[in-house]
Amino acid sequence: MKDGPDIARIAALIGDPARANMLVALLSGRALTATELAHEAGVTQQTASTHLARLTEGGLLRQERQGRHKYHALASEDVGHLLETLMGVAAGSGHLRSRIGPRDAALRKARICYRHLAGEMGTQLYDSLQAQGLLDCEDGPRLTPAGQGFMRDFGIDLDALRQGRAPLCRDCLDWSERRKHLAGSLGRALLSRIEALGWARLRPDSRIVEFSRDGERAFAKCFPI
CATH class of the missing domain: 1.10.10.10 (Winged helix-like DNA-binding domain superfamily/Winged helix DNA-binding domain)
Incomplete structure (x- = not known):
């Protein structure tokens, strides 16, 4: 080149x-x-x-x-986005580790991807926002007016997020689900809010996000499939 x-x-x-x-x-x-x-x-x-x-x-x-x-x-977030995309390409091409460890199932369920939620729970959040008409993904993800109201009610300060340099919404190819999850400053804010509500916590020395039983029920109610 x-x-x-x-x-x-x-x-x-x-x-x-x-x-x-x-x-x-x-x-x-x-x-x-x-x-x-x-x-x-x-x-x-x-x-x-x-x-x-x-x-x-x-x-x-x-x-x-x-x-x-x-x-x-x-x-930067762009580097994280690149790595997650490469992991998705590697998984889709069959380039996986030969030995699967006990942490793999937990990583696939919910993990952190450069400060936003990924895995099954991350793609559920993305799909739910879209299905509820809160996120318009036709031309790149963006919040609808209803989505803006939802986020404010959920405790997200959108005005503060918009003052930052990072895009509010962007999608990221999830390597384990082969579908998209929500990145950008909104993705990070949602994970921080989920942690602040006590629904989940990041497992020490790991990328695994652990949801409590009550937290998983609250998440499912807020972001239904």
């Missing part, structure tokens, strides 16, 4: 297994240290530091400092 963006460079950065594992670990939205990411990648800390430098230089990661500690996070 002689003209346009250099996709080969980005593909090469993601294509290394250790770097890919680091990037996927950061889909939780948490910023992690080099030591934590070395553990995720199964490499030494020195090797991890080399990988992290390349990912940062390539624009896929950003660094945050807190006191003496340095943390690493995905550079």
